[in-house]
Amino acid sequence: MPYYCGVDIGASSVKLVVIDEHQHLVARAIRRSGIDYAQSADRCLDEALTKYGLDRGGIRRALSTGYGRNNVRWADDVATEIACHGTGAFFHFRQPITVIDIGAQDCKLIRLDAQGRRIEFKMNRKCAAGTGAFLEEIALRLDLPIGELNGLAEQSTKEVTLGSFCTVFTATEILAKIRAGERVEDIVKGAFRAVIKRIEEMGAIDGTLVMTGGVVAHNPMLPRLASETLGKSAQVPPDPQCIGAFGAALMALEKTNGTP
Amino acid sequence: MAATAERKDFAANKQMRAVMGKYFTELGQGAAEGKKTAWCTSVGPAELLRALGFNVYFPENHGAMLGASKMATDVIPLANAQGFSPDICSYLTSDIGSFLKNETPLQKMGLAGVPKADVLVFNTNQCRDVKDWFQWYARHWNVPCIGIHTPRGTSEVDDALVDYVAKETETLVEPLEQVAGTKLDIDRLREVVDLSKQCTLLWKQVLKSATHVPSPITFFDGTIQMGPAVVLRGSQDAVDYYRVLVDELNQRITQGVAAVEGERLRIYWEGMPIWGKLRDLSSQFLQLRTCVVASTYCNSWIFDDLDPADPFRSMARAYSSIFICRSDDFKEAYIERMAREYQIDGILYHDAKTCPNNSNSRYELPLRLREKLGKPFLTINGDLNDLRLYSEEQARTNIEAFAEQLMQV
Numbered sequence: 001m002p003y004y005c006g007v008d009i010g011a012s013s014v015k016l017v018v019i020d021e022h023q024h025l026v027a028r029a030i031r032r033s034g035i036d037y038a039q040s041a042d043r044c045l046d047e048a049l050t051k052y053g054l055d056r057g058g059i060r061r062a063l064s065t066g067y068g069r070n071n072v073r074w075a076d077d078v079a080t081e082i083a084c085h086g087t088g089a090f091f092h093f094r095q096p097i098t099v100i101d102i103g104a105q106d107c108k109l110i111r112l113d114a115q116g117r118r119i120e121f122k123m124n125r126k127c128a129a130g131t132g133a134f135l136e137e138i139a140l141r142l143d144l145p146i147g148e149l150n151g152l153a154e155q156s157t158k159e160v161t162l163g164s165f166c167t168v169f170t171a172t173e174i175l176a177k178i179r180a181g182e183r184v185e186d187i188v189k190g191a192f193r194a195v196i197k198r199i200e201e202m203g204a205i206d207g208t209l210v211m212t213g214g215v216v217a218h219n220p221m222l223p224r225l226a227s228e229t230l231g232k233s234a235q236v237p238p239d240p241q242c243i244g245a246f247g248a249a250l251m252a253l254e255k256t257n258g259t260p
Numbered sequence: 261m262a263a264t265a266e267r268k269d270f271a272a273n274k275q276m277r278a279v280m281g282k283y284f285t286e287l288g289q290g291a292a293e294g295k296k297t298a299w300c301t302s303v304g305p306a307e308l309l310r311a312l313g314f315n316v317y318f319p320e321n322h323g324a325m326l327g328a329s330k331m332a333t334d335v336i337p338l339a340n341a342q343g344f345s346p347d348i349c350s351y352l353t354s355d356i357g358s359f360l361k362n363e364t365p366l367q368k369m370g371l372a373g374v375p376k377a378d379v380l381v382f383n384t385n386q387c388r389d390v391k392d393w394f395q396w397y398a399r400h401w402n403v404p405c406i407g408i409h410t411p412r413g414t415s416e417v418d419d420a421l422v423d424y425v426a427k428e429t430e431t432l433v434e435p436l437e438q439v440a441g442t443k444l445d446i447d448r449l450r451e452v453v454d455l456s457k458q459c460t461l462l463w464k465q466v467l468k469s470a471t472h473v474p475s476p477i478t479f480f481d482g483t484i485q486m487g488p489a490v491v492l493r494g495s496q497d498a499v500d501y502y503r504v505l506v507d508e509l510n511q512r513i514t515q516g517v518a519a520v521e522g523e524r525l526r527i528y529w530e531g532m533p534i535w536g537k538l539r540d541l542s543s544q545f546l547q548l549r550t551c552v553v554a555s556t557y558c559n560s561w562i563f564d565d566l567d568p569a570d571p572f573r574s575m576a577r578a579y580s581s582i583f584i585c586r587s588d589d590f591k592e593a594y595i596e597r598m599a600r601e602y603q604i605d606g607i608l609y610h611d612a613k614t615c616p617n618n619s620n621s622r623y624e625l626p627l628r629l630r631e632k633l634g635k636p637f638l639t640i641n642g643d644l645n646d647l648r649l650y651s652e653e654q655a656r657t658n659i660e661a662f663a664e665q666l667m668q669v
Contacts, residue, residue, distance in 0.1 A: 067657075079664065123658060
């Protein structure tokens with residue numbers, strides 16, 4: 001059976017998904033992007049193929065996306081992460097949706113109509129605020145492993161507001177909060193809330209709110225805070241970190257089938 | 261994407277380089293030959309200055325050269341350190357930074373530096389920054405800085421406004437005559453205004469050629485081709501050049517030559533160029549087979565109202581009617597008209613951090629126009645000259661995604 005591969009080379013991780021002609025997931029792999037995107041994509045593909053007992057010859061078509069999309073030697077096609085996240089999310093929610101993707105280096109707002117056609121998209125402006133890089137900086141400032149943030153935020157009992165547009169200034173705000181004796185759990189939740197506030201500013205949320213990306217996958221509190229702040233229940237598709245790669249695989253299949 | 265897409269140069273370019281080279285040579289030799297130099301804002305009363313015999317120098321053109329040569333980002337910090345905020349006009353900060361460092365692209369053209377002003381003449385129709393900018397040099401050289409304070413945000417350019425601006429322009433004559441050491445010859449002024457009008461009509465034809473599908477010219481070509489319309493309006497050289505260019509464009513239209521091979525999308529560029537990234541952006545759009553066919557920026561040097569029979573009032577009307585000093589109602593109607601005339605598929609707004617006056621995406625205008633036109637828009641964040649404010653990767657991805665979106669419609 002022929003397979004279709006999507007690979008999403010993000011600022012932090014490479015995500016790779018293989019599907020069959022029935023759009024079923026066959027294999028997936030994630031690894032750090034590192035500094036050699038081409039090599040990371042190769043290794044990610046090898047890892048997925050080995051793990052799931054497939055061979056390269058079975059991949060009929062591959063499409064790459066993300067920051068390193070033009071570095072994948074074996075990709076037949078290229079599309080932006082905006083197209084791929086939209087396609088991947090729409091597969092799970094076939095209705096008008098607004099996708100919020102929170103990645104390591106950027107966040108995106110993508111509005112799709114009932115047919116999955118893109119109406120509008122927006123990426124974050126110049127600063128890292130509202131992205132995974134922001135949370136990494138906060139973890140560093142609080143001397144915490146990034147993986148512990150969600151657990152700590154879950155224990156918060158108080159709202160602590162962090163208001164700056166700027167990641168560095170927010171880190172300075174945190175120093176002031178520490179000096180004022182605020183608990184680390186509340187500060188972390190405040191940082192999560194700040195991410196959602198940056199997203200709220202990006203544009204209107206029409207239709208169903210769908211959240212994707214690695215930051216959402218690792219921090220389930222974020223969709224809950226988004227639902228509270230944005231007044232809409234945030235939906236999370238299966239495997240939200242790989243939704244761009246999944247969308248890329250779907251697009252590879254569509255291109256093979258000749259559908260737009 | 262077509263990896264082989266290449267920009268098609270104009271045969272006329274050789275003549276443009278000669279015309280521009282002659283202009284800069286004359287500027288450089290001005291003082292030695294006893295000519296006085298007047299600095300003028302790009303939409304200032306250049307005709308009046310030329311009629312009085314001044315060599316006319318346009319610092320905004322120098323700002324664009326600093327941006328295009330990528331010198332701007334290196335020299336801006338020098339002006340910042342002298343008290344000019346990184347948030348104000350980066351033409352101003354790059355020009356003053358360049359002066360402080362004594363490094364300018366003009367040196368490659370044989371000039372020692374920027375030509376010293378004998379007088380600086382501004383028009384605030386574009387922004388207040390031009391006046392602040394000129395006053396710095398006026399203090400430095402102890403020379404007069406005079407100008408016109410055009411009302412901004414106007415919906416209708418009525419007679420009262422024209423009277424006021426014309427009167428202010430007339431009051432410049434006496435101090436300018438003193439610097440020039442000569443009296444204004446009104447017939448010479450009429451002659452210069454007539455040449456400006458001819459230049460403007462030809463420049464308009466150049467830009468209108470892009471209404472053809474496929475377009476024979478892109479916005480990126482336009483930013484280069486507009487040089488003579490900016491610095492040489494009122495001269496025979498500019499008129500002669502644009503006649504040649506118009507002929508070449510007509511030839512392209514007749515032969516069906518597209519500026520962007522396989523043109524499949526047509527875009528309107530709203531806002532300032534990103535001077536240091538023109539080449540990269542031009543080649544990205546070529547690869548996307550997308551032609552940026554029209555822009556507010558290039559159209560800002562069309563002055564339909566100039567009339568040699570009534571030089572002062574017609575200059576006042578022309579220079580008070582430019583897009584940048586108009587109300588949002590006017591701007592909305594203007595872009596709507598342009599979008600229809602040029603058959604555009606989408607609008608790209610460049611939100612230039614240091615140029616709020618020429619960034620029109622900040623007050624909901626894109627959403628209103630999307631509603632009216634049913635055409636998508638994209639806003640990219642950047643700057644005219646300060647590349648510290650521009651994320652190349654973000655902009656590239658946004659533009660690529662925009663083309664994807666337009667292709668799905």
